[in-house]
Amino acid sequence: MSGTEQRLSVSEKLGYSLGDLAANLIFQTLITYLAFFYTDVYRLPAATIIFVVGLCAALVFTPVIGVLADRTRSRWGKFRPWILWTAVPFGVLSLLAFSTPDLGERGKVIYALTTYSLLVMVYAANNLPYSALSGVLTGSMDQRNRLSAYRFVAVMIAQFIIQVLLMPLVLILGDGDRVRGFENVMTVFAIVGTVFFLITFTTTRERVVPTVEQSGGVMQDLSDLARNRPWQLMLALTVLVFVTLALKGGTYIYYFQYYLDEAALAGFLRDSGFNGVIAALNAGLTRVGLAGFQWPEDPATSAVRLFNGSGIICMIIGIGFSRRLAQRFGKRDVFGAALLVPTVFLLAFYLFAPTAIVPVFLAFMAHGFCYGITIPLLWAMIADVADYSEWKNHRRATAIIFSAMLCGLKIGLSVGGALVAGILAHYGYQAGASTQPQVAVDGIRMTVSVYRSIPFLVAVGLLFAYEIDHRLEVRIERELNQRRRGASVSQQEARP
Structure with a gap:
């Protein structure tokens, strides 16, 4: 090729x-x-x-x-x-x-x-x-x-x-x-x-496409996976990343609802001009005969949606830097660094005062930018693991490698979601209460910051054992291309 x-x-x-x-x-x-x-x-x-x-x-x-x-x-x-x-x-x-x-x-x-x-x-x-x-x-x-x-x-x-x-x-x-x-x-x-x-x-x-020499049954596929150390590490890493994502998605609303100051949130929405934008949008929709844009009226819910939206935009910007960094330094090293740096911004959530709304938003946006760099790399690295398996075993089983990673994704989301409920219960969270005991508020702060940082830090540690660095990426790509060209020539020569 x-x-x-x-x-x-x-x-x-x-x-x-x-x-x-x-x-x-x-x-x-x-x-x-x-x-x-x-x-x-x-x-x-x-x-x-x-x-x-x-x-x-x-x-x-x-x-x-x-x-x-x-x-x-x-x-x-x-x-x-x-x-x-x-x-x-x-x-x-x-x-x-x-x-x-x-x-x-x-x-x-x-x-x-x-x-x-x-x-x-x-x-x-x-x-x-x-x-x-x-x-x-x-x-x-x-x-x-x-x-x-x-x-x-x-x-x-x-x-x-x-x-x-x-x-x-x-x-x-x-x-x-x-x-x-x-x-x-x-x-x-x-x-x-x-x-x-x-x-x-x-x-x-x-x-x-697979060459003629690539054959075998399901048990051979599973045997190849069992001997594929990069696959094992990527499976563990996928679980850890999605545990963190589930913890993130499940706890911010509590942080805004019970820790951050309601008056400070309302002032931020007013002073930033956000309320004016929603009012203008509603006026425009009403003029054309549509229902108004039903943005949540309470400050916590409204602010957390704006918070999530700003983080997603920063993730998109981070994605734009991913390829060039990976091309220069290799996916493994860029992925590890871009996981490590966001943990600093995660930990900062424990230190912010309830009225520090602007720093909360800025920290999350910085976290989103750094994490955005990792988003394309995770799945590109899984494709590299499929190449590694073909390079080592002369057989390609792309889908079963991706299926294992998708299982890891679902396990991570399930574990992370269960952890949210378990941690809140451990700290005495009272469902439906207008206010929470101080110990429950402290548990929310710990979950949003320290507990969410732990899976990322463990994932960074696992990457030290992941052997597909930039040099090996280049070698695998070169040798597989040579092998595929040779197989293509052999097949053409074998035709009558």
């Missing part, structure tokens, strides 16, 4: 990234609002449904799809056909999962369990091959870094839409009715997502 053949066009990188934007419009909605939708909109017990289906997704759906995808043979390649096959079902099930048919109490539970299970299954069948596709679009590690940057800017855009704008959109499109609003928003997401998946399928091409 020549350098020219390895290079990805802008249209292919954009087309690929639209797939993650489509998937994350649904995924971010699921992890952020599904419990709220079940309890407050559809009036169902959410915990059991989400836990049972989530466990099946992590331990059953994802590994099975990984095995099947690695053994797919089609004129479109291994992974692209899965995106085509799941595009329409993904859109339809996204809409059905957030619909509210009146089926009686038991019927609603069965309906929710069925639609959510099918959606999660189709999500695995779509997103795992999509993730693995990044490892076979090109054999160039630099091009993968570029691709990951495009991809995760799209992810951050989806995250911004969901975490900052979804509830206002629900109320606008539903004219104040949350049930109708959710259905209308999900209809838009379903249509847009289906179109984006089809664009991803159409604009991409698999270039890294």
Whole structure:
């Protein structure tokens, strides 16, 4: 494979990234609002449904799809056909999962369990091959870094839409009715997502294909994984990173609600001009006959959404620096440094006074910029692990390597989410109370700062044992390209 053949066009990188934007419009909605939708909109017990289906997704759906995808043979390649096959079902099930048919109490539970299970299954069948596709679009590690940057800017855009704008959109499109609003928003997401998946399928091409010598069954794949130390380290690192992300997403609202000063938050929203922007936006929407932009009125909830939005914007900026740093210093070293520096800003959250609103925002924005550098690198490094396995074992099993990492992601989110509840309970948090005991407030401060820093620090330590540094990256890429060119020539000579 020549350098020219390895290079990805802008249209292919954009087309690929639209797939993650489509998937994350649904995924971010699921992890952020599904419990709220079940309890407050559809009036169902959410915990059991989400836990049972989530466990099946992590331990059953994802590994099975990984095995099947690695053994797919089609004129479109291994992974692209899965995106085509799941595009329409993904859109339809996204809409059905957030619909509210009146089926009686038991019927609603069965309906929710069925639609959510099918959606999660189709999500695995779509997103795992999509993730693995990044490892076979090109054999160039630099091009993968570029691709990951495009991809995760799209992810951050989806995250911004969901975490900052979804509830206002629900109320606008539903004219104040949350049930109708959710259905209308999900209809838009379903249509847009289906179109984006089809664009991803159409604009991409698999270039890294197994050679004739690469064969073997599932047990051989698992045996290769067991001997692949970089894979083991990346699995542990993935769990640790997503434990921290779950702790982050689950605790900021408590920090704003119970620790930061309400009057100081209200003053910040007023003096920064934010309230004026919302008022002007509402006036414009009203003039064209739409419902007002229903931004939360209480200072804590309003400020934390602005806080999340500013952090996401800084992450997008950080993503823009990722490729060049990785190209110069190697993904491992840049990833470790960009994990270590944000821990300083995390620890600062314990020290801030309740009235220090501006420093809180600035620290989070600096944290977001540094963490943004790591976002494309994690998945590019997982693709490197697939290359390492092929380099060592003369066999390529891209999807099963990515499936293990996605299991690690789900385990990390589950553990982190459970830790939030467990830590709060340990410190005596009183659910629904207007104020909290001082010991509970101290526990919230510890969780937002110290406890969240620990997984990042452990992950940085693990990277010292991760052997794929910049020099080995270059060597693996060079030798695999030589091997693939040799296999291609041999196959051509063997043809009659």
